[in-house]
Every structure is written in C-alpha cells, then in structure tokens.
Amino acid sequence: MAVLVFTENWDGKFKKATFELASFASEISKLYNSECYAVTFGSTNDGELASLGKFGVKKAFEIKNKKYQNFNAQSYSAAIVELIEKLSVKTVIFPNNYSGRSIAPRVSVKLKAGFAPGVTSMPVSIDPFIIRRKVYSGKAFADIELKTDIKLISLNQNAFKLVENAVEIQVEEFMPTINDTDFKLETKEVMKNKGKLPITDAEILVSGGRGMKGPEKWGILEELAEVLHAGTSCSRPVSDLGWRPSEEHVGQTGKVVSPNLYIAVGISGAIQHLAGVNSSKNIVAINTDPEAPIFEAADYGIVGDAFEVVPKLTQAIKSFKEQK
Amino acid sequence: MRILVCISHVPDTTAKISFTDDKLEYKKDDIQFIIGPYEELSLTRALELKETVGNITITAINVGFSDTEPTLRKALAIGADDAIRINADPKDAYFVAKQIAEAVKNESFDIVLTGKESINYNGAQVSEMLAEFLQIPSITSASKVEISGDKAIVEREIDGGKEQIETSFPFVASGQKGIAFEPRIPNMRGIMMARKKPLKVIEPVECEELTTITMHELPPPKAACKMVDADNVEELVHLLHDEAKII
Ligand SMILES: Cc1cc2nc3c(=O)[nH]c(=O)nc-3n(C[C@H](O)[C@H](O)[C@H](O)COP(=O)(O)OP(=O)(O)OC[C@H]3O[C@@H](n4cnc5c(N)ncnc54)[C@H](O)[C@@H]3O)c2cc1C
Ligand SMILES: Nc1ncnc2c1ncn2[C@@H]1O[C@H](COP(=O)(O)O)[C@@H](O)[C@H]1O
Numbered sequence: 001m002a003v004l005v006f007t008e009n010w011d012g013k014f015k016k017a018t019f020e021l022a023s024f025a026s027e028i029s030k031l032y033n034s035e036c037y038a039v040t041f042g043s044t045n046d047g048e049l050a051s052l053g054k055f056g057v058k059k060a061f062e063i064k065n066k067k068y069q070n071f072n073a074q075s076y077s078a079a080i081v082e083l084i085e086k087l088s089v090k091t092v093i094f095p096n097n098y099s100g101r102s103i104a105p106r107v108s109v110k111l112k113a114g115f116a117p118g119v120t121s122m123p124v125s126i127d128p129f130i131i132r133r134k135v136y137s138g139k140a141f142a143d144i145e146l147k148t149d150i151k152l153i154s155l156n157q158n159a160f161k162l163v164e165n166a167v168e169i170q171v172e173e174f175m176p177t178i179n180d181t182d183f184k185l186e187t188k189e190v191m192k193n194k195g196k197l198p199i200t201d202a203e204i205l206v207s208g209g210r211g212m213k214g215p216e217k218w219g220i221l222e223e224l225a226e227v228l229h230a231g232t233s234c235s236r237p238v239s240d241l242g243w244r245p246s247e248e249h250v251g252q253t254g255k256v257v258s259p260n261l262y263i264a265v266g267i268s269g270a271i272q273h274l275a276g277v278n279s280s281k282n283i284v285a286i287n288t289d290p291e292a293p294i295f296e297a298a299d300y301g302i303v304g305d306a307f308e309v310v311p312k313l314t315q316a317i318k319s320f321k322e323q324k
Numbered sequence: 325m326r327i328l329v330c331i332s333h334v335p336d337t338t339a340k341i342s343f344t345d346d347k348l349e350y351k352k353d354d355i356q357f358i359i360g361p362y363e364e365l366s367l368t369r370a371l372e373l374k375e376t377v378g379n380i381t382i383t384a385i386n387v388g389f390s391d392t393e394p395t396l397r398k399a400l401a402i403g404a405d406d407a408i409r410i411n412a413d414p415k416d417a418y419f420v421a422k423q424i425a426e427a428v429k430n431e432s433f434d435i436v437l438t439g440k441e442s443i444n445y446n447g448a449q450v451s452e453m454l455a456e457f458l459q460i461p462s463i464t465s466a467s468k469v470e471i472s473g474d475k476a477i478v479e480r481e482i483d484g485g486k487e488q489i490e491t492s493f494p495f496v497a498s499g500q501k502g503i504a505f506e507p508r509i510p511n512m513r514g515i516m517m518a519r520k521k522p523l524k525v526i527e528p529v530e531c532e533e534l535t536t537i538t539m540h541e542l543p544p545p546k547a548a549c550k551m552v553d554a555d556n557v558e559e560l561v562h563l564l565h566d567e568a569k570i571i
Pocket of ligand 1: 212235238255270287305
C-alpha cells in the first residue's frame with residue numbers, strides 16, 4: 001500500500017510546498033502502515049533529496065536523464081507509472097499546480113486510477129476511500145470516493161501543515177524506459193519572473209484594486225508589502241488596464257492563492273475575485289465603502305481611504321516590529 | 325486544418341450554489357448557464373486563427389443532455405462551424421474525456437482546445453486525460469497558441485514564469501488568460517446562422533466509473549468581519565499578532 005509523492009524541484013531546490021506534500025504523503029502512508037517514497041525529475045542540489053527524510057520519506061528517486069530536463073506531461077507521466085508499478089504503489093500525491101495538473105490526469109488514464117484534484121485535508125475515510133475537495137471555484141466542497149485500487153490525489157498549496165517525522169532516507173537514481181513517442185514537445189525558452197516570488201508562494205499578499213486609482217499609486221502598497229515581507233497582487237481590472245503585470249491577477253480567471261494573510265485594498269470583492277482568494281487563512285479589507293461585499297468575506301476590516309490608512313498601517317507595523 | 329473546442333456548460337460565475345436534499349447535485353433552477361470562461365477564450369483564439377491563418381474549420385463539442393444545446397448554439401453563433409453533442413450526463417472528467425476521445429479518434433483534428441478548468445468541478449483534468457486517450461502531446465494552461473508552418477508555438481504558464489514550447493500537430497492545449505483577451509459576443513447574424521449550422525448528437529460509449537461524489541457541502545458561514553477604526557490601525561496590528569498570529 002505504499003505511497004509515492006511527486007516532488008518538483010526548481011533549479012535543484014525544493015520549496016516549502018514540497019515539504020507540505022511530503023508531510024501529507026507520509027501521513028497517508030501511516031494510515032496504511034506502509035512506506036512513503038518520493039520522485040523528482042532533474043538533478044537536485046546536494047542534500048536536497050535527503051531533506052525529504054525529515055518529513056517521513058523513506059526512499060527518494062531521482063530521474064537525472066537529460067531527456068527529462070524539460071517538463072513534458074507525456075514523458076513524465078509514463079516515467080511515474082513505471083515507478084508506481086515497480087514499487088507497487090497504491091496512492092500517489094501530486095501538487096495541485098501546473099505540473100500536477102498536467103501529469104496526474106494522464107496517470108489516471110494510463111492506470112484507470114481515480115483522481116481527486118484540489119484536496120485540502122486528510123481522507124474522510126480510507127475504506128471506502130473518500131476525500132474532500134473544493135468545487136465550484138471554492139464556493140463548495142465535494143466528498144469524492146475513489147473506487148479504484150490505485151488512488152491519485154492533488155493537494156492544494158498551504159492547505160496542509162508541515163509534519164516533522166524524521167526517518168532514515170535512501171536516495172536512488174531511477175532510469176525510466178525511454179519511449180520516443182513521448183518526447184514530441186520541444187521547450188524553446190523558459191522565461192522566469194526574476195527575483196520575484198510567485199504570488200501563489202507568498203505567505204502574505206498585499207493586493208490592490210481599482211480603488212487604488214492608478215499604477216503610480218502602488219508605492220504605498222509596496223511599502224506595506226515590504227514591512228510584511230509580502231508579495232503584491234491585484235484584481236482583474238487592474239491587470240487588464242495594465243497597471244500591474246498579468247501574473248499578479250488574482251481570481252476566477254487569474255490565479256488562485258491561499259496565503260496566510262490577504263490584504264485587499266480598494267477591491268470591491270466581486271464573486272469572481274473571491275473565487276481566487278477564498279482559501280486565504282485571513283483576509284483584511286480596506287475600503288471606503290462600508291457596503292462593499294469584500295467585508296462579507298473579510299475577517300478584519302477598515303472603512304477608510306486607502307491613501308490615509310495604508311501608510312498609517314505600514315508605520316504601525318514597522319513600530320510594532322521594532323518593539324518586539 | 326481542423327480545430328476542436330471542448331465546451332463545458334457551467335453555472336454563471338456569479339451564481340449562488342445550493343444543493344439538492346440528498347446533497348448529490350446542485351440545484352439547477354434559477355441558474356444561468358454559460359460557456360466556461362476559459363474555453364470561451366480558447367474558442368476566441370480558434371476564431372482568431374481562422375481569420376489570420378485561413379482554411380480552418382472549428383468544431384465545438386460538449387458532453388451533456390439536451391439542456392446544454394443552447395450553450396453549443398452560442399458557440400456556433402460566435403463562429404464555430406459545426407457542433408457535436410454527446411448525449412450523456414458528464415459524470416466526471418474521466419467519463420467526459422473518454423466520450424470525447426471516442427467521438428473524435430477517427431476524425432483528424434489538428435488542434436484540440438479546452439479551457440484550463442471547468443468552473444464547476446475545477447478539476448483541470450479533461451484536457452490531459454483526452455490527450456492521453458488520444459496519445460498525443462499536450463500543454464496545460466496555455467497563454468498563447470500560434471501556428472508556424474507545420475508546427476505550433478505554445479506558451480504555457482509555469483510556477484513563477486512561462487515556457488515557450490514547439491509542438492507538431494495534433495496536440496491538445498488547455499487555454500487560460502492570455503490565449504485570447506476579450507471573449508466574443510454573438511451578433512444577430514451569427515445567431516441566425518447558428519440555427520442552420522449542423523449539430524450532431526451521438527450516443528455515449530460504455531465507460532468504467534473511477535470516482536463518485538458521495539456528498540456536497542457548503543463552507544460553514546463565516547464569522548462576522550471585525551471592524552477596526554481607521555484612526556486606530558494599531559488595533560489591527562494587535563489583532564493580526566495576538567488573534568490571527570501572523571505578524
Ligand atoms: C467571467 C468573469 C470573470 C472574472 N474574473 C475575475 C478575476 O479573476 N479577478 C477579479 O478580480 N475580477 C474578475 N472579474 C471582474 C469582477 O466581476 C469585478 O469587476 C472586479 O473584481 C472588480 O475589481 P475591483 O474590485 O478592483 O474594482 P471595483 O469593483 O471598481 O472596486 C473598487 C473598490 O475600491 C473602493 N475604493 C475606491 N476608492 C477607494 C479609496 N480611496 N480607498 C479605498 N477603497 C477605495 C470602492 O469602494 C470599490 O469597492 C470577472 C468578471 C467576469 C464576468
Ligand atoms: N461536459 C463537457 N463537455 C465538453 N467539454 C468539457 C466538459 N467538461 C469539461 N470540458 C472541457 O474540459 C476543460 C477542463 O474541465 P475540468 O477538467 O472539468 O476542469 C473545460 O475547460 C472544457 O474545455
């Protein structure tokens with residue numbers, strides 16, 4: 001009943017989300033009294049794979065072959081299936097991000113294995129296997145039963161806490177069978193948003209809406225973000241108007257984020273916006289309009305003008321942090 | 325060249341969701357249905373390609389009962405050339421992908437477009453499952469699709485950046501923001517023409533059931549928002565420290 005977790009590395013390094021996945025996978029393996037394994041594509045930095053042992057992973061497989069240097073759902077899913085079969089794995093955990101969303105459905109078809117995407121917590125029961133996931137853009141939950149012998153799950157970021165559970169870990173290279181028909185994509189160029197944390201990774205986000213009036217007004221949000229070590233994001237009109245880069249657009253048609261704190265400034269709180277932020281642990285709203293729907297979704301609110309409130313808040317946080 | 329666009333029939337983005345007493349399904353009365361916003365963008369891109377590259381026909385396909393036909397007709401009114409409806413309840417993504425794969429495996433589509441995800445089940449599964457059934461390459465979350473001779477250039481979003489990928493035909497891409505910008509609105513002429521365009525109805529094939537939904541639930545009501553006076557932002561700082569334990 002072994003569990004396998006797909007651990008993605010970025011230039012040889014894991015992120016916190018990877019350790020959340022490993023924690024979740026090893027908690028599931030405990031339910032079955034079985035082992036937890038991990039697989040990663042591309043070489044990792046020294047000691048990186050071994051760090052998974054801290055979260056209960058007994059064996060980590062590294063696929064170093066240069067053919068797997070660039071992401072390809074077809075070849076990656078074939079390699080994972082080979083590993084699932086070799087290790088008699090029964091449950092596979094993926095991240096619910098671009099990569100997980102590309103690979104897991106293919107594994108599902110290859111193995112006729114039921115797949116639950118967008119899971120936020122441990123299974124409701126393991127026999128039958130029922131697990132809860134978000135549906136309708138976060139407006140509801142569904143309990144989904146996976147009726148197949150092999151089960152696939154993708155876990156939302158920042159939904160599961162790190163659980164330390166140090167074990168002795170073995171690291172091995174895995175060499176999948178190469179099937180040329182799986183390599184029809186050619187990656188021409190990889191463009192990274194340099195120096196910036198993807199908004200989906202930020203623990204705190206300071207987000208601005210049309211109420212901010214114009215791109216030149218973003219300085220006060222950036223200053224607030226700086227004292228909080230936060231990222232910045234925005235509503236859709238703000239990115240459509242070109243005030244902010246499109247990768248900062250949050251919501252139904254943009255990115256879904258789940259930070260510990262989301263500060264919405266001058267954002268009305270349209271339902272399509274909330275679809276992107278409703279898994280945030282805490283929401284603070286700053287808005288001149290006491291009737292703005294954002295206050296229904298928020299935990300803390302201030303009715304007031306952003307241009308007065310935000311600088312004061314920045315100052316107050318600065319003083320608070322200095323006193324500590 | 326032929327482009328297939330997979331269209332889901334989903335509740336309007338502003339719809340309030342509630343469930344039937346057995347918690348198995350959502351209540352469909354009073355809900356307005358739309359073409360999923362992402363595949364609406366994919367359809368828009370297909371039309372742009374038709375206009376710029378030329379010699380392209382666009383087929384819209386949906387798995388659903390006859391109540392979804394207005395949604396397919398809307399796709400025709402916007403500019404798809406013909407449509408296929410597979411007459412079945414779209415039980416889960418595996419079922420939908422299998423039905424579409426069976427329906428099109430002997431047709432020669434060069435590009436298959438879906439949305440990044442349907443906004444009801446949000447599984448983002450159909451496109452990759454379909455690609456796997458058809459044994460062709462795939463790119464999820466495509467923010468650009470260009471045709472360049474006998475290849476296509478597709479841009480895909482990755483964590484913290486973008487990737488430019490070259491692929492041969494056929495391939496599947498799931499569209500997101502960027503693949504096109506403004507979805508098109510059908511005009512009167514389009515609506516008139518849509519009535520005459522072919523809409524073929526086919527019956528589903530057998531398909532194993534891998535998953536079932538045992539119940540739905542709405543999130544618990546949220547506690548009321550704690551209001552802090554604009555002249556006392558220090559209080560917010562303390563709440564964030566003592567209560568929310570964030571700073
Ligand atoms: C299919 C579809 C998909 C969509 N997807 C998304 C999406 O992904 N993300 C998204 O964000 N939107 C999305 N939208 C748009 C959404 O419906 C709203 O139009 C949008 O979220 C509004 O953005 P906003 O809150 O910035 O602007 P507005 O609604 O204009 O709100 C501005 C707010 O700022 C406040 N304000 C004004 N001045 C000040 C001040 N000085 N200080 C403080 N507050 C002030 C106002 O009271 C108001 O509440 C979508 C719409 C559709 C139809
Ligand atoms: N019933 C359906 N009929 C046709 N296409 C669908 C259907 N459901 C989903 N799709 C397509 O698959 C994409 C991803 O859906 P999902 O996997 O449900 O998130 C959607 O954006 C649509 O393009």
